[in-house]
Amino acid sequence: MLFRCLSKEGFRDLVEMTLETIEVVGPKEIGRDKDDNPIHHYLPVSNPDELDFDYATTEYSAKTYFLPFQENLSTYRFDEDDWTQDIRYRIQPRAIIGLHACDINGLLKLDKVFARDFFPSPYYISRRENTFIVGIDHEPCEGGFCRSLGTDTVTHGFDLFLTDLGDRYFVAIGSDRGFGALQKVHAREITDEDTHDYLTERQRLAGLFQAEVPVHDLGTLLDIEFTSEVWEKWGRKCMSCGSCAMVCPTCYCYGVMEKVSMDFERGVKQRQAYSCNLVDFAEVAGGHNFRPDSTTRLKYRYYHQHRGFVEIYDEPKCVGCNRCGRTCLAGISPVEVITDLQMDEQT
Amino acid sequence: MKYLGIESQRPKIGVFDFTGCEGCQLQLANKEETLAAFLSCIDVVCFREISSASGEGFTIALVEGAISREDEVERIRWIREQAEVLVALGSCACFGGVNRLKNDFDLDEANREVYGDQPKPTLPVRAINEVVPVDLEIPGCPVSKAEVERVVQHLIWEVPFRFPAYPVCLECKQRYTVCVFEMGELCLGPITRAGCDAPCPAAGLGCWGCRGPAQETNFEEFLSVARERGFSEDEIVDRLAFFGGFRGIA
């Protein structure tokens, strides 16, 4: 990988220059919760000071800049007995600055599904290709288990990746686009001192990340524990609200519906994010529901994450960010569910 | 007006109000950008809010409000006899609505409290479906005009329509609201039927359940979620009773 060193002022210039031409999105504090902890969202910023790189995590992942909760797939116009269709992809460029490794890994997983699989999605690809991504190293967030899944570091899927060395950034270059951007702000070649400082910082950070839960052989474990009481225990608590899938950086399920305008002259085909925990997720024509119980639905969410996806792509569909666990009012979190399964298997 | 080459029959619609605030009727006249189109695909034969037309011969009755007087019982029976399709419009018609809170008090006492020494004839509040059969219920306080439009499209052209089965939380998340529980507020979102686009949590108020229960509710877990966060039984019960949608569950 190519590396450069960029002063903090140089980075500021880079953000300001970017802001002159395109939208810049990054971690922004939007308020405080009842215990006075800051709450961050990835939102458009209007100047570099609004970017808060000290954020621990965001309530929502950045996936919706690539897979919006709602998206118009096509619009129609009806004329007498004929109709015309209009399809638009989002092509306006955008920069997302300050993503953590887990979220970039999340995008890499979405890439496999929407950019490289049998049915690549032009809607996704146009957003992905037109988004400039700058990642940043950080200390672990509370409750995250990315280390267990190997998603605490990332080697591609970004344009630039920053490591804060106090007065300067050590920058990994992930694309020609990233390289070009750095040239504009006169990033310099790295010195031995930079490399030394970088390795020291990387080592410090690596020491902070601990594996929270062993996940190797999870696929097999899930098979062994298919009828486990553990699913009853947690599934009975599930309120089938879908919040977990909405905040998850890798959940991508959706429904498609058509709407007609009130004057019956136009129609729209819309994609809306959905979740496998919702009561009618597996309902088919005729009203038969293959997964009428919250216990089975919760189980299959874990099956998709840690077994089904692994079978197709050789990696789990989870980056260990624990957004689902934090957002779940019923307190259902992957670390606890997986730990329970492991204990169940040992007894 | 044609849709996919088919000319529509403009169905005759009657709009009727019972015990309620007329907010749902007002919603029908709302959403100016599509109001003309809305009115041109139906034939309003009876609607105090926007037309002076009044008459019989309606096939679809949109009914707002709950039943709380003897004369209302008679009128809703008459409407039921006339209408091919009777639609209950709004939380009052669907569940009794805020009016239903009255049922927790002694009826005479409540009457005196409100009307002093000129008491009015009154009955315990009932939802429309407790008095006559209802074909379709559009909950909400007030109803969402967009949803009413889709129901009307469904009734005229059989454009597929389903109420969301899932609870408010999904729509709340889809507008990036910070969960009000994190702010120390109570919210009925996890057990209330979505379809409103979750405006109340977005305003920091929490959901008050005006759309009634979602298709499936995990009431037991909801109670422990609320209790664990320190909400008292009274707070929870009051919230659940507010629009009358959770009777039978709560």
Ligand code: SF4
């Ligand atoms: S696991 Fe939690 S967040 Fe997910 S659907 Fe169930 S209750 Fe909702």
Ligand code: SF4
């Ligand atoms: S399943 Fe949970 S922990 Fe895993 S990526 Fe999704 S939100 Fe993060």
Ligand code: SF4
């Ligand atoms: S099936 Fe469930 S776990 Fe899998 S992507 Fe869909 S919502 Fe997420």
Ligand code: SF4
């Ligand atoms: S604010 Fe209410 S509706 Fe929104 S996620 Fe929280 S509980 Fe659900």
Ligand code: SF4
């Ligand atoms: S959030 Fe709750 S109270 Fe508010 S409109 Fe929706 S269902 Fe009604």
